[in-house]
Amino acid sequence: MTILTTTGQFACDFVDKKLCPKCDQTKPLTPEFWLPRKGSRDGYRGVCRLCWYAQQRPNKRRHYARNRVRICAERQQDRRRNPERRQMADLRYHLKHRERRLEYNRRYYWQNHERLLAYKRWYNRHVRRLRRRRHTDRHCRRLATCCSAVAAGVHGGSRAGSGGEN
Ligand SMILES: [Zn+2]
DSSP: OOBBTSSSSSOSSSOEEOOOOOOOOOEEESSSSOOOOOTTTTTTSOOHHHHHHHHHHHHHHHHHSHHHHHHHHHHHHHHHHHHHHHHHHHHHHHHHHHHHHHHHHHHHHHHHHHHHHHHHHHHHHIIIHHHHHHHHHHHHHSSSSOOOOHHHTTTGGTTTTOOOOO
């Protein structure tokens, strides 16, 4: 609807224009630039759209601060009523931050890899050995003689053949 020339002047003369007293700019009298308001002389607000929003911003923050509890409760209710919306938002967030998350994981790994390796060593030495021993004992008790897996050394060379210790 609005045509701007290279100098930034509005080129079309058939649209009414109005001067915004706040930013001192003349803008075409269309809903694109002015917020409609019933009852006013020309059907629009006294200041342009951008100035109106700028002027409303502090009010909005104050409004939120005063009505925080109510606003939060309403949002919570909206989320309950419409869980798919939340799921979609979560998914969008997940995909949008995928690269950042991977990068963080990589960096975390390299910054802590000594510690992580030490834990892995500890885990292999203690937890897995305990598990393996329990597994072997159960097997051997059931079969009376060591199963072929134990003989083959699957359960650990040093313990192969020692299943009869109980
Ligand atoms: Zn303005």
